[in-house]
Amino acid sequence: MNIIVCIKRVPLTQEVDLEVDELKKGVKKDALAYVINDWDNYAVEEAVLLQEKFGGTVTAITIGDEDDEEILRRALAMGADKSIRIEPGERELDGFVISKILAKTIRDLEYDLILTGVQADDDNAAMVGTMLAEELGLSHAAVVTGMEPEGSDAIIRVELEGGMDEVSKIKLPSLLTIQTGINEPRYVSIMGIRKARKKELVVINVEDLGLSEDDLAQRTMIEEVFLPPETEGAEMIEGDPSSVASQIIQIIKEKGVSI
Amino acid sequence: MGEIFVVVEHRKGEIREITFEMLFKARELCQTSSHNLTAILLGGKNSGFVDDLAKWADRVIAFEDNRLEIFNADLYKEILDRLIREHTPFLTLMGHTSWGMDLAPALSIRTGLPLATDCVDIQTEDGRPMVFRQIYSGKLFSKVSFKESPGYLITVRPGAFLPPDDVEESQGKVVRQELPAGLTEPKKEFIEFVDTGAGDIDIAQAELLVSIGRGVGEEENIATIRELADLMGATLSCSRPVVDKNWLPKFHQVGTSGKSVKPKVYLAFGISGAFQHVAGITGAGTVIAINKDRKAPIFRVADYGIADDLFKIADSLKEKLGNG
Ligand SMILES: Cc1cc2nc3c(=O)[nH]c(=O)nc-3n(C[C@H](O)[C@H](O)[C@H](O)COP(=O)(O)OP(=O)(O)OC[C@H]3O[C@@H](n4cnc5c(N)ncnc54)[C@H](O)[C@@H]3O)c2cc1C
């Protein structure tokens, strides 16, 4: 089974004070630490697990700059065989353009399965996966929590809202967007990443793919990025942990819960 | 005058809430820019949905066929593509749900119409839509415009537009249509639904929930919060990453893909407040959030906030309750 997995490097933003950049089109990125998108980490693991079971190759692909090669090496260290980075240059990319670039790159490769994450942790769009599937004319499913090949099909599990999964049978080749929790991604050591330097990493320039200007034109444009309005919000309880704890206990009791 | 399409979402014989949320927002947009509101139903034979939908829309276009009873992106996108080409609606709204994530991006490529996902507000400026969305899990907002096009696709965040109880009823015209001939054989075939939420305890019944998120850091640390929950007589619940890492079983998970809870008090320890989590606590009486990031989105929905290390607060709580 030959598998392609699309991955993205994203900034860690949870415990960081994000600042909007001068053009108000994004965040100031200099001080941020980057990691592989959490959903994509599960997708790489799923690809490697399937390859270990059924053979074939795993190819990891990212559209990004040189720094983003870090996640390709990480994927190689997890067990991917080959990797491709597409250099976008200064172009602005929305999900549409990304899916066009990925489709053009993947079209001539051999594959039975393409995996993406459900969503990227930066834009939270959940869009690239099934756009790419449609570009390539593949069967697809979003928010997948299980996958088992069965001849020329696969039995898949899709997560619905409210604690419900849907099991179905899908024809291969297929594109699945992978949900967190589908597996337990393996640990990657620095040594492992160093060793993976021997594996293939091909760099392609987006201008060499032969896409038209229309394909490379964004369909949605960020006009402005801004911090959430501070109007509404929680009443903050300040003070040392002991006094905060007393206040929490008091609130709980006031709300009619006996503790 | 144009049209706004709302794609009706349903499951197991019920229309999903997101449908009414979209119809409500679409009605507001129709009023400001004099469009017509059309609900598009792709459902099973005699779904029984049509009358309900007619109260919310100017028109219901209904395809009722047993092949459509359970959502199937292959069939749905083909039918919607044809319908959109025929009517050229100004906007087509779908839910930012499991369905919508499968369907909308594929439909965007098929129709050639631009798509913006997970929108929390929709406006129009100079005859073009302008949408608002959240990025970085709600830490920032963005305003997004579209490339000019005959129509636009938008997926709507569940819970973003809550209709009031007294929505004025309309008497929409119902147009029943047969499935077009020559549909492509779907590449996906439904097998069954599986309930994943059941377990030893039902967090939906708890009066007091002590809930932990990724901020708890390590599996070993769960024990100290469990002790706190026991001391308080509270039930332990969690956000998704805690379940993903197998630190707690799935039936502890709060959120869109877990459970909706309605405790009198919900204590959130180290949970950032992504919408998929927060959607599960709208029924909570009082939310108290403890997070060391003062800018965490959870503080926008909590009643009380503590910007501090969760373990410090948990230890102090334990000390007080242990001695008291
Ligand atoms: C289709 C879909 C369905 C989903 N369904 C659900 C769902 O049902 N439920 C759900 O919860 N999520 C769900 N998610 C995931 C959701 O988008 C978020 O990724 C998730 O809720 C984040 O969990 P978290 O807040 O625990 O982790 P994070 O976002 O990583 O936040 C951790 C927080 O802990 C804080 N922190 C760290 N250390 C400490 C400390 N020592 N003291 C205090 N605070 C600390 C950090 O500041 C941060 O705010 C779903 C996602 C998708 C795409």
Ligand SMILES: Nc1ncnc2c1ncn2[C@@H]1O[C@H](COP(=O)(O)O)[C@@H](O)[C@H]1O
């Ligand atoms: N720049 C990129 N390079 C490769 N894959 C990407 C890129 N951006 C998004 N993806 C894939 O598409 C998925 C969904 O991203 P998004 O639609 O941006 O939320 C991600 O989880 C990745 O698998």
